[in-house]
Amino acid sequence: MRIALVLLFLAPSLFAQDLFPRFSVTASMSPAGFDTNARIDPDVTGGEGTLVSFERDLGLDDSRTLRRFGLQWMPFRHHELALEYFSAPRRGFEQIDREITFRNEVYPVSALVTTQFDLDYARATYTYWPRRSDRAGAGISLGIANLSIDALVRAERPDVTVTITERANTDVPVALAGVQGRIALTDRIHGSAAIAALPRVTIEDYAGTALTANARVEYRPTRWLGIGVAYSYFRLDVDVAQTDLRGSLDMTIRGPEAFLRLGF
Numbered sequence: 371m372r373i374a375l376v377l378l379f380l381a382p383s384l385f386a387q388d389l390f391p392r393f394s395v396t397a398s399m400s401p402a403g404f405d406t407n408a409r410i411d412p413d414v415t416g417g418e419g420t421l422v423s424f425e426r427d428l429g430l431d432d433s434r435t436l437r438r439f440g441l442q443w444m445p446f447r448h449h450e451l452a453l454e455y456f457s458a459p460r461r462g463f464e465q466i467d468r469e470i471t472f473r474n475e476v477y478p479v480s481a482l483v484t485t486q487f488d489l490d491y492a493r494a495t496y497t498y499w500p501r502r503s504d505r506a507g508a509g510i511s512l513g514i515a516n517l518s519i520d521a522l523v524r525a526e527r528p529d530v531t532v533t534i535t536e537r538a539n540t541d542v543p544v545a546l547a548g549v550q551g552r553i554a555l556t557d558r559i560h561g562s563a564a565i566a567a568l569p570r571v572t573i574e575d576y577a578g579t580a581l582t583a584n585a586r587v588e589y590r591p592t593r594w595l596g597i598g599v600a601y602s603y604f605r606l607d608v609d610v611a612q613t614d615l616r617g618s619l620d621m622t623i624r625g626p627e628a629f630l631r632l633g634f
Contacts, residue, residue, distance in 0.1 A: 388593065389507060389552050389560060390450075390499070391633030396440040398629030400602065403433050404460070404622070406487065408521070410473045410538045411616040419617055420470045428485040428523065429464030438627065450497040450509070458623075459488040472523050475536040481525040490518040491604075495566075497550060506553045511566055515580075517542040517606070519619070540615050542608055544568055544580045555587075560596075562586045578608030588631065596631035 406424040411417055425432040438456040445451070462485040470477040477483060495513035502509075520539040548566025555561050568580040581603070588598035603624045610617050 388633070389504065389554055390444060390502065391442070391594075392444050394442045394596075394631050394633040396438075396442070396629055396631045398438045398440075398600070398627045400436045400438065400625050400627030401433060402436045402458070402602075402623050402625035402627075404430070404458075405432070406430065406622075407620040409617045410521075410536075412471065412474050413614070414474075417471075419472055420468075421618070422470055422472070424462065424485065424487055424521075427464065427466060427468075427470070428483055429462035430460050430485055430487055431462065433625075434458055434460055436623075436625075436627075438629075448499045448502060450499065452495040452497070452513075454493045454495075455491065457488075457490050459486075461486055466525075473536045473538055475523075475525075475534050477523070477525045477534060478527060481527050481534070483523060483525045485524075486520070486522040488520040492516050492518075493546075495546075504554070506551070508551045509549065511546070511548050511550055511564065513546045513566060515544040515546060515582075517544065538615060538617075540610060540612065542576055542606070542610075542619070544606065544608075546580060546582060548582075558590045560588045560590065562588070575612040576608050576610055578606065580607075581605045586629075588629075594633055596629075596633060598629055598631070600627045600629060601625070602627060 407421060409419045409421040411419045422428060424430045436456050436458055441453045443451050465480060465482050466477060469479055493513055493515035495511050497509040497511040499507050499509040501507060518541050522537045524535045526533050546566040546568055550564030552562040563585045565583040570579045584600055584602040586598055586600040588596045590596050605622045607620045
């Protein structure tokens with residue numbers, strides 16, 4: 371009887387799950403929605419390309435299942451390092467209803483256009499947790515993300531045998547600063563939220579703004595396993611002024627996700 375009472379008294383601490391594991395690995399799947407608007411200018415100085423929606427004008431799917439992967443490591447009590455990666459290759463086919471200038475090529479009305487748009491996203495983040503306890507925490511984050519973009523547009527006309535093909539690729543660096551918080555709603559259910567932004571600044575040959583945010587609810591059946599749902603949002607609005615590529619990109623990626631996390 372005494373042993374049972376002791377175990378009952380200790381149960382919350384025995385089964386309480388750590389908000390801040392020393393090391394964790396996360397994998398998630400997300401039916402993400404995309405909105406991509408871009409303009410790729412001709413290489414000739416002074417020319418300007420056509421602003422197009424890759425989903426509405428060029429037939430790219432406006433949704434795709436993303437697989438995200440993340441690593442988190444806390445080498446010290448108040449310091450955390452994190453990495454995140456996902457890839458989103460998309461393809462589209464559309465008969466365009468207006469003339470489109472994409473880099474050095476002009477695509478005529480009624481052309482049958484095949485489009486490829488490949489995106490790789492990687493981010494590294496450092497978070498300092500000035501406030502941290504067993505039940506809650508608040509942190510300040512600094513990070514840098516890199517978007518690698520490869521776009522190809524190929525067009526044919528039913529009455530013409532000539533095929534028009536143009537390609538554009540670039541890497542977009544994005545610096546981010548923000549805050550995040552975690553809270554133990556119960557011993558096994560944890561919540562977290564984070565938001566980071568880049569005000570309009572110029573980085574090398576890029577000038578623009580960015581915003582990223584996510585919110586999570588996680589259930590811990592054991593100390594080392596987390597199962598949860600989340601919602602993620604990413605917005606980038608950037609102008610590119612490289613010597614070999616000029617234009618603009620306005621892209622939004624958002625959607626719910628389900629994830630598994632292993633923590634040690």
